[in-house]
Amino acid sequence: MTTATLLEPRKRSDLLRTVGFVALPLVILVWSFIDLTLGRELVEWIPYLASGFAMNIVISLSAMALGTMVGAIFGILELAPYRLVRYPVVAYVQIFRNAPHLVLIFATTYIFPFEIVIFGNYLPFPDWVKAVIGLAIPASAYVAEITRGAILSIATAQWEAAKGLGFSRGQAMRWIILPQCLRRSLPPWMNVAASITMGTALASLVGVHELLHAATDASTAVRRLDFTIIAYLVVMAAFFMLCYPIARLTRRLERRFNAA
């Protein structure tokens, strides 16, 4: 087989992906130019939609940051030699890994108070922060499983070598096992990141001003069917632009690690 025939399927699928990447924005653009009244309406609403999308990004980043921190610790604790530590953590992970994100967002929204009192000071507890927690909980459960799996995937010979040099369990974990886990857990971690990012749209259901919520606002205000359609196309395009690069990067990293 020649190199050309080997490369061809790859090239074609790259082309397809690129088409996918520009198709939605292209439809939106062309349609706006065909019907300029629609285009003008859209341009007017774009800043409002963008402010909503900024909230999606903030929620997604915060939830992933929190979820990753907690999840990494929980993943390590899932393998703790003490049952008293291990069992509660395993229960947490199993329960929240199998709970719908929407349920958790509703739960955090309606369980937590709207403000918290710290030393007599009233601190507001806004809904978007509750959404962050609602998404950070499943994220932490997924990340815990990823971490646990990565730790278990490291050959026991690595532990033995560390032990033979005089490393304690904790030291071996910190300096030898976890650094190797980082590489292995990056691709699955990015899958979680993409899924949580898409999940941020659920926050609209509890009244957080994010992209989906903003699009609903806009379509209610404009009251044009074609505008409603294009507004939701913008929502889809925005999420696609955010999540698709993550998915692509994940696939590339997976390929690289498989080759290494």
Next chain:
Amino acid sequence: MNTFANNAIVRLEDVHLSFGQTEVLKGIDLTVNKGDAVSIIGPSGSGKSTILRCINALVAPQSGRITVGGTRVDQLTKESERIALRKRVGIVFQQYNLFPHLTVLDNIVLAPTRILGVDRREAEKLARHLLEKVRLVEKANAYPGQLSGGQQQRVAIARALAMKPELVLFDEVTSALDPETVGEVLWVIRDLVRDGMTSILVTHEMRFAEEISDTVVFTENGRVVDRGSPEQIFRNPDNPRVRQFVSGLSGHNAMRDGEGI
């Protein structure tokens, strides 16, 4: 056997060990003097590697006394005490087990800096010196995956030495290597032994064991069958079982082929 008892750095007395129902060690006695090289030979499955693992407390025997440099290993109860012991006893494994995410230099520097608290610059200086010793200075910044088996094993030896151990245990360190690179690893060990590093080797390299050992111990089925000078074991074995084993090694190196790995 106890002539140099005062000099003994390792002593095993009547060590028994079982994994579940399998009795692996059935009363091992062994004395290693400071500065000596002792080779443990014998057929596969005779418990040779387990003896090494007992010495640095990677496994605990059910009964018997193990003394390493004044420490009663069999009486250690806390993990921290076992860790303290392992800092003093280096071990090199058959599969080298280098840390794949670290460069050669970092593999060697990691334990001294993180465990002993040695200054990074000082640890690097020692590491480079050790790399010189194992003839791999030019590979300091390579990753283990870029090295041949023999090179990786030499790094593993340097890594063990970086802890400045009182003795080094070599667990079939050439068994996983292709024949071409066995020689370079044996060279390094030979140098070490000549420098007076106390070494206990489990090996299938009979000619090498004969050349460098002060004492050769023949084990089979968890017991020491015979021990003596290399000449006595390889040239004039009294024990019929040893004689049979040794004469089975045409040119001493047949074992390598028989061993498979």
